[in-house]
Amino acid sequence: MKEGFRQAMAWLHTWTGLIFGWLLFAIFLTGTLSYFKEEITHWSQPEVRSHALDPVHSLEVAQRYLQDNAGHSGTWFIRMPNEREAALSVGYRDAKGGPRGFVSKNLDTQTGQPVEARDSRGGEFFYRFHFQLQMPYPFGRWLSTFCAFIMLLGLVTGIITHKKIFKEFFTFRPGKGQRSWLDGHNAIGVLVLPFHLMISYSSLVLFMYMVMPAGIMASYGNDTDKYFNDLFGRNDAPKVANVATPLVPLPSLYAQVQALQPGARIGNIQVQNPGDSNARVTFTQSAADHVAYRRSANWTFDGASGALLSQGKPESGAMMTAFSFAGLHMGNFAGPWLRWLYFFFGVSGTAVIGTGLVMWLGKRQLKHAKSERLPGELRLVEVLNIASMSGLLLAVAGFFWANRLIPMGVEGRADWEINTFFIAWGLSLVHAVLRSGRRAWGEQLALGALAFALLPLLNGLATGQGLNHSVRVGDWAMAGFDLTALGTGLFLAWLAGKMLRRPKPVAKRPSRAAKKPSTETAEAS
Amino acid sequence: MLGIALMAFAGFVALCLAMEKHFSDLLGRKPRPGQLRLLRAAGWLLLLVSLMLGVNLRGWAHGLVEWTAVVMAGVTLWVFGLPYQPRLLLGLAAASLVLGPLLAVFAV
Secondary structure, three states: OHHHHHHHHHHHHHHHHHHHHHHHHHHHHHHHHHOOHHHHHHHHOOOOOOOOOOHHHHHHHHHHHHHHHOOOOOEEEEEOOOOOOOOEEEEEEOOOOOHHHEEEEEEOOOOOOEOOOOOOOOHHHHHHHHHHOOOOOOHHHHHHHHHHHHHHHHHHHHHHHOOOOOOOOOOOOOOOOHHHHHHHHHHHHHHOHHHHHHHHHHHHHHOHHHHOOHHHHHHHOOOHHHHHHHHHOOOOOOOOOOOEOOOOOHHHHHHHHHHHOOOOOEEEEEEEOOOEOOOEEEEEEOHHHOOOOOOOOEEEEEOOOOOEEEEOOOOOHHHHHHHHHHHHHHOOOOOHHHHHHHHHHHHHHHHHHHHHHHHHHHHHHHOOOOOOOOOHHHHHHHHHHHHHHHHHHHHHHHHHHHHHHOOOOOOOHHHHHHHHHHHHHHHHHHHHHHOOHHHHHHHHHHHHHHHHHOHHHHHHHHHOOOHHHHHHHOOHHHHHHHHHHHHHHHHHHHHHHHHHHOOOHHHHHHHHHHHOHHHHHOOOO | OHHHHHHHHHHHHHHHHOOHHHHHHHHOOOOOOOHHHHHHHHHHHHHHHHHHHHHHHHHHHHHHHHHHHHHHHHHHHHHHHOOOOHHHHHHHHHHHHHHHHHHHHHOO
């Protein structure tokens, strides 16, 4: 009975892993990139220069700009620059201007002037893709949330299937074909398990109102807005009184916040009815200040008198639990070294999925090692493996190349970057269909190696902010991106070399398997 | 946090060496009776102490998260580096055992 259960779990692990593995790989890879969302955006818009942080000055600059340019608007938004975001971004509702009645600008914190940066989604593209999959709302969210559920299922079934989880806790034996792949898959899955569990479970928590809406619907019916208002509090400003009253200087409100919560970093500021006697100003603390993604850390002031009107209520235990998972997932609180660890754990999650996909095929390929061609279904898996893994890397590289090569003024420039991403991905699928498995892997990885390794050079030539410049002025986000691209290129070159050089390591394996069969039969069919 | 990371790393290395197979593979001799149990106790103790220091230094929220992160990073480095550079990693573990507590105590 016990063996039967384990077999069943192994079957589930194998097949859900295969069907959803390709998509999960993409979700994990783009999600991993999202830990450096702001840094990628900084690289994608090198026109936005970073300056030393000075919140008071930034607020003066933002207020002056909005008063001069958005005096007619009913709502302003300000997002403060921080260690990772160079721009001071301001936005305002304007029925006549901008797409969807909303105008947003990036200001240079020193000059106070809008920066004309190239039109690019930057890190935001990868971030959105990892949970919306470029699909219309709400289908992408549904699909990615379902994938998160499959990941959680894969982890649990994987643990059940893994017979020697403690005995082989520290075991990795390279250079032994399938054995090494399984060791690698298991070790990286088990050793980084807390991260994997956290990331897949918290994805479900993040979208729990979609995944388990029954409780909300029972109490609120279809009026889900009311639920969110009850949960997060409503940001209702009173109606405009039509009594012109100058808005208090925002730095004075900032000083009040600092007195209430010394050292608090401010993320967003919303101003409603500016210039009216019923003006309201809400300061929200930066998400980087807490591990939990707290919505309550905010202060609302009367914009005419500067009096503090309300503070966010502390969260209940249940909300705090949910916000903790959300915060852990997004990692906004992480400083540089912890952010790098987040990035590497994300890469390891991606690697668990990738090694799983490779093993699924490798195991079945063995049976057909002697025949000329793979059966159709295995060939299909092979092509999809190649396109979903090395092809995706090419697509990511394509996005960055497009960012540097598409001229500044082109209409729909940001969309063309995204198109390049998908065109590159599509072409890699065509290439994988046309070439034999090993060659396709090798060639795509080699091209990926070139594309990533040359990015720093391209950056230097196109913007003059190459490594020589960024290291000298201490722009570590820019330098870090270039160095990471270089490192990725070298890693892909190493992989490509393995793929292109070694002919077929299969011949040696049967003798080894015959010698000690007991260790080889641990896993799924 | 570096000192805490090194202590946790040394702790996991001790737990690894507490397994007979790894002990004889890495150190090239059979363990003496009681040695494995001593290693296991030392490993768990190091992990526990590093966790306590981490929480003490950074508070519950950051302490737990950062401790978990450095533990996972350290043990992953150990397991995947071991087949290639066993001597280097053993040296690193020995150094961690000395440096870890020193850094943890003096770098507060």
